[in-house]
Amino acid sequence: MPDWPAEDAPAARPDWRERLALGTDLALIGFLVTVAALPVLTAPAALAAGSAAVRHRYTTGGLPPVRPLLRLYRRTILPGLPVLLVAMALLVDLVAISRGWVPGGPVLFTATAAVAAFLGGFATLAVVAIGRDPSRPLRDAAGWAWQSATARPWTALAPALAGVLAFFLALTVPATIPLVVGFHLFAAHVISDRLAG
DSSP states (O other), X not given: OOOOOOOOOOOOOOOHHHHHHHHHHHHHHHHHHHHHTTTSTTHHHHHHHHHXXXXXXXXXXXXXXXXXXXXXXXXXXXXXHHHHHHHHHHHHHHHHHHTTSSTXXXXXXXXXXXXXXXXXXXXXXXXXXXXXXXXXXXXXXXXXXXXXXXXXXXXXXXXXXXHHHHHHHHHHSGGGHHHHHHHHHHHHHHHHHHHTO
């Protein structure tokens, strides 16, 4: 009888109930992040807390306790305001260029959109870093994200492309915004784990 090498047993795959529970939890997290971001000024803080919740669900299989998320939310409101201002400025710039209010045409629009996409990917990596370690200072999270994005640009490009897809899906069907937020945060963690380490 031949001496065949032993094969590893296949990894256990989650069944439909576990996948449904994951989808439900991500939808719940997305809904809560959307509600917490409604004042607009709190959007970065809501995303940071949502990232921590998604990371906890992703690594442990259960929803996190609420108090640490509320502390993270309160702690990141003020530091998140500059990020929000930069995002708003880029959005206003893109709208002004696309409508012809400022000169530059398609070339300037393409360049500005590329910068906005890269910065969006960088911001997504920073949100992921906060989710990985909620006690980490925002400056350290931004430093890790910048180092990852500049050393390997695809680590910022992949989350940026996922963010663009999520943005256009949310614009197409606005009722799905809470779902898109939760699933996009989950995708950002999965992508960064694969690409950024």
